[in-house]
Amino acid sequence: MTKLPPLLLVGASGHAHALLAVLQRLAAYRVIGLIDSFLPQGSHCHGYPILGGVDDLSELCERHGVSHVLVAIGDNYQRDVMMAKVSQACPGVDFPVLIDPSAVIAHGVSIGAGSIIMPLAYVGPGSIIGMGCLLNTRSSLDHDGRMGAFASLAPGTTTGGNVSIGARSAIGLGSAIRHRITIGSDTVIGMGSLVISDWPDGVVVYGAPARLIRTRLVDEPYL
Numbered sequence: 001m002t003k004l005p006p007l008l009l010v011g012a013s014g015h016a017h018a019l020l021a022v023l024q025r026l027a028a029y030r031v032i033g034l035i036d037s038f039l040p041q042g043s044h045c046h047g048y049p050i051l052g053g054v055d056d057l058s059e060l061c062e063r064h065g066v067s068h069v070l071v072a073i074g075d076n077y078q079r080d081v082m083m084a085k086v087s088q089a090c091p092g093v094d095f096p097v098l099i100d101p102s103a104v105i106a107h108g109v110s111i112g113a114g115s116i117i118m119p120l121a122y123v124g125p126g127s128i129i130g131m132g133c134l135l136n137t138r139s140s141l142d143h144d145g146r147m148g149a150f151a152s153l154a155p156g157t158t159t160g161g162n163v164s165i166g167a168r169s170a171i172g173l174g175s176a177i178r179h180r181i182t183i184g185s186d187t188v189i190g191m192g193s194l195v196i197s198d199w200p201d202g203v204v205v206y207g208a209p210a211r212l213i214r215t216r217l218v219d220e221p222y223l
Ligand SMILES: CC(C)(COP(=O)(O)OP(=O)(O)OC[C@H]1O[C@@H](n2cnc3c(N)ncnc32)[C@H](O)[C@@H]1OP(=O)(O)O)[C@@H](O)C(=O)NCCC(=O)NCCS
Pocket: 136, 154, 155, 171, 172, 173, 188, 189, 190, 191, 192, 193, 204, 206, 207, 213, 221, 222, 223
């Protein structure tokens, strides 16, 4: 029997719990444990051992022969920072693309390293998804969509065709974005929004139709 490649998950939050469910369904990796700097080493979370913190990653990867790491952090900015830290600590490590078996990915789609496509999501033909993106449960990026690195679609969001979403921008729960809309980087579209115009970098907008609420800093929490 072929031995599955060992994988470490960085993070132990509810998002990690959701990713573990996808990993179990995929059965393509052997999750050897979780990395979390805030939980005691040796404790258990979601049925897996906490093997250490981020500072232990390099030693853990070497000890367990790990070449696959997934970063399970829901916040886009924090996920970007953590993937950079992991790359620095373990230069040879691979960030696999995780696609739930129930997701539908059309032809001609490009998906960057470490991106995650959750159950029942749809990605339309010709779409380009950068590294570290998150397309959450039942989200839909229609044809020729673009997502910059570490951008996210929350559960139940829908875009029309040719929508472009900048790096680290987050589209909130259940929002809808009209076709051919462009959204800048580090912008948050609040949950339940109807987006019918373009938005620049670094703003919070919400409502139906979505209105400018304020500017935001790149590392401001939004979840
Ligand atoms: C937009 C968001 C970032 C909050 O922005 P904020 O300006 O910090 O908002 P606050 O929480 O301080 O609330 C300020 C006011 O805006 C309202 N508000 C917040 N988000 C709203 C939204 N999406 N639509 C309408 N009103 C909203 C609040 O009810 C509050 O109203 P009040 O002043 O009458 O009490 C947040 O509400 C949001 O939508 N985050 C994304 C959540 C999400 O998609 N999660 C996915 C999990 S996978």
